Amino acid sequence: MRSSERFVRPALLCVLIALQAATLSAQDATLTVGTATAARGVTAYGELNVPAGGDPTLNIAVTVVNGAQPGPVVAFVAGSHGTEYASIVALTRLTSRIDPQTLRGAVIIAPLLNVASFEQMTVHLNPVDRKSMNGSYPGNPAGTQTERALALVADQIVKPATVIVDLHGGDMDEDLRPYSYWIRTGHELQDQASRDLVGAFGLDHVILRDIDVTNPASIRSLSGYALSLGKTALVAEAGRSGLVLPEDVDALIAGSLNVLASLKMIAHAFTPLAKPVFVGSGARVQAEAGGIFFAKAKRSALVKEGEVIGETTDYLGRVTGQVMAPVAGLITFIRGVPSMWPGATLANVAPLLTTVPAYKKP
Template sequence: MAGSVEHFTVEVGTIDLKTTIPISVIHGIKNGPVLGITAGVHGYEYAPILAGQKLLKEIKPSQLVGTIILVQIANTGSFLGRTPFINPLDGKNLNRSFPGQEDGSITEQIANYISKKVIARSDYFVDMHSGDAPEDLFPYAAYYQNDNKEEISDKGKKMAVSMGFEHVVVFKTTGKDYMRKEFPSLYCSAEAFKQGKAAVDIECGRLGIVEEASIKKIILAVQQLLKSLKMTEGTFSLNEQIKVINERSFISSNYTGIFYPKVHSGQHVEKGSSLGYITNFFGEKIDDIYADKSGVVLLILGTPPVKKGETLCVIGDLDLKE
């Protein structure tokens, strides 16, 4: 109904194992585009979830053009279980499960519902994340880009830039397997992009903790986006200091042990500089970690445990700007 807010609790699962997805739909007073938003795809990433709660009060249906479909907590199993990355109900990562399966595991069913009932009904799509329990993360917006999808790539860029973050990361998908029809999209917003929707991510918040500054930044980003899409009135202010990151470097651990970081997210590092070191469980150093390129630390492991093959650090290459 125009000018209203409706709440739905969607149940998925089997007779023996069920979960719910809380979804709010904000209907504007006038017809217009549909913006799909997901929070809590990783249930330990609290800042987007709490921002979604507050957005319900901030967005007035009487001042909205179009419709917002807000998935309040996509992964309630992870949220209630306080479990980073995976859904403890089946041990799967929801953000590696798209487009899902109607008769699959409980996480695959969640992905299937969001793919068919939220993303498919959206004209634009935002997936909101933050740094999970071990992740010291620097806030940024990101958009999907593909050489064969110029129109929606450009729309996604405008969406990401409008949000006001200092850094915008480009998720380049040209030639990626998950963009091919015969391969699964894996990621929530990648599924939206694959369906032909302009898709962006918000990454804001760190270490699975609740910080009011991160919540406010996410709320402001969504409000700016709504203005840029002309779903609400007003002008949005562009960040004149914006830096576009076209390439990222992922540094993984060669060992299982204890990680001691020497830098923090948002810090600029030079190629070859020390990022930290790893010891074994007896405190003996077994590896030094160095930056493989110069740039800004978008993410670094912020807690001691580390497993072989795990990502230790992500560096955004500021030398490759648009």
């Protein structure tokens, strides 16, 4: 409480309380995100209008499905990497699968945060300011486009939600196998809630990652930021190499519906995954120099430490090196295109976990 609040006169206090109650009951009945305002039992379409700053304006499409009955608010977000197409397409199709008349609670869906990345086919970053739209939370209303956009996403999408589901996939340069992340904070109830969602979502491989939400570097992503606010967060990935394959899109839609079912927001039969394959975050292999990359192993292959998983040549076809697995484990993704440059990620190999270790603060 701010010290000045002690001096508010009783009569004024009554007015303030009445005003606050009116606002709360109005919020209870309708949900507004950006220009989308949905009364109970209604689906509304709109956008977050990110104002122009030192660079252009940006409009982020958003849907609000406000259930006829009150309940949790779940936000589904994709396209912070605007060329991870399967996840974006999945969320454009999720809306029609949710009936606001029978929904308990509310669902916010933002399928494409990084519009410039999508339009210009720029991987990983927002080409407008070269910043990561999954690495710049909580944003800044006075910053560049990415920062202004994320400030609005934080305020309009993350804060009203109790559960955040962030969908990704292999980008155009990543040949990726599907998996979810179980991101733990060391807070028992929060970690159990995330674990329940991972099981409900149903992807059979799960990357275990422990973060410290008091470390600013760990809460720059959407999931880290949401977890730092005490919310439940789930990250799931399916899709690869610029493809929109039905099995990937369907897995992400099914997982999203399972999440809503597990929270008793929709009636939808699903079986939680009893025994996912847990893997560690793994080790990335990075290119030491420019040249041409050829994958010699497939995504999802189990490899031994030191096993050759790729080969590089110069621009005249002369072999310049063998790419080896840095650890034994599962290839979660491998570079799907020949382009490489010093520091480019060539593959990620994650060790299989036979038991789930206790949370360890990184």
